[in-house]
Amino acid sequence: MLLALSWSETWPDRAVRTRRMVWVAVYLSAAVMLSAGTHARNLGQYIDRTEGWQTVLYFALFSAWCAATGVVITWASIRDVRAGDLRPSHRLTYVLILVVGVWAIEEAISILVSAVCAATGIGRAFVDFRFAANERNFIYLLLLGAIPASAQVMVEIARRLRMDPASRAVRHLTPLWMALMTVCAAEIPRPSQQDPAVGPERRLHRMTVEIRDCLLVLGRYSEQPPDDLPEALAEAVQIVQALRRKTSGATPGRHVRLHASAPGRDIVDERRTLRSIAAHWDEASAHVDGAGLLDGAR
Template identity: 60%
Template structure:
């Protein structure tokens, strides 16, 4: 295909995609999670397909004697099929059965998609020989060409819809995760529609029927892809933005580390009996660090529960809990005897580590005030005693 989108828009999207790709290769390739690498592969092949669809690139490659314009047009669609492979593997990795079949599935998918791309180029030979777009060429080769494309697109769409629907029906998702899965369902349905309509169009073209529908589908194919690439690049940029924020230490995890540090330092110092690593890992990511800090704070609160007084009646919520924890901390440091265990800090829903961290941050917000309150109370108690 040759893109019919305005050149200014097309090259702006391609430039944005290339920039996102460069940053992903620099920051999210070595040592990145498999899912991040799959997103990078999808953006790499997707951007390559978008470049090959531009008339300027097609003419330049023809002038350089590398490939003919007709071959580059078909190659762009073949590369688009290769783009589907990492997306399919990404959707498949969400399954609970993925770990048992991962290695075999990865090899099978990559080998199959490269064979499929080669088969498409072979099936497109008659159309290239006639100097025609294969989308409009009569003959069984057109159906084979687009059946291969539609099969990959359709399978990926089905997998995206079924997997995301399963997660949505299971429930207990955060709002952001729910929106993400809904978007994946929409993209999956779109992929299914594209697979079916493109295959029907190819059958019409191969048999010389339904020319109006074939022309409609041809124009849509010429125009739509660059905008789909822009949407995909925008999603892929999220990882780059997150990494950029992490390097500047303004990401949520780094902020949580800074927020929790004063409270965490006092608690772990007062509770040497809780298990802690012998060596500090200076290379630990902020996400791992805030996770470990949350666990260590929780362990400290279990220890301090033996020194806790009831929550003050006149102060409730995170402020009251912060004061209760500070008082327990001071009682332990002063050598008070242990008493009946009281659970400290009840505000966390307890669903996962994210909820735990958010609840502890609300207490950390009141930590200094709680220290001042406990100090003032101790002075007042001393005055009353005298």
């Protein structure tokens, strides 16, 4: 519950007070639930099936916590999904959290109804169904919980095998990065010492920044991209042409912003654009070489 409450932008202003109130409620309700469960323990049976007001009290507290948490995470998910401007993976995450929240609310209502039936001795079929569902749900929740719990292990295995997204992106961007840095290294600020133990995420971030810096340098040797080629290929050709002009010692001219260096929403957009350029790098180089031969440059 505290985790879900902390998603609110107003959380820093009320964190201490809310945290204290929640924990006090936790200890009080835990004590009451332990006391209410004494009747069923003395009878040697599950409280889910025990008649008496203690069952209703126990599951009223249980359902209150379950429903309150469900309401908080449901509202938080709906609020952020409605805010929009989310990546598909983030939207999917909120939808999954929303499912959990609705499930928690349904569980709270269903379990409380079952407790009332058990306490009054009516609706035995529903009580038996709810009892079996509780046991199954525990397994389902345990398995679902194991998925995110194991995610970091899977990420680490993929990283060690160099199959993680960052390592793959580094491999794809390396030819483009090497070509640009070979020509533009003098104008690009770099660390005096490279750390060989740096992880793929940091290496990818550094590589992305250096490629962007190179594109800014090449802007003074650039012309508009050809309009008779697909967009990604045209952007790659524009970069190759600027690179060749700088290599040949051409005089820098007015800065023309390379389309590939246009900023996106964030560095994720930037990497996606650069990977698209890198995928066409060899084709763009061949295109520029072929155009040069047709023009009689060689």
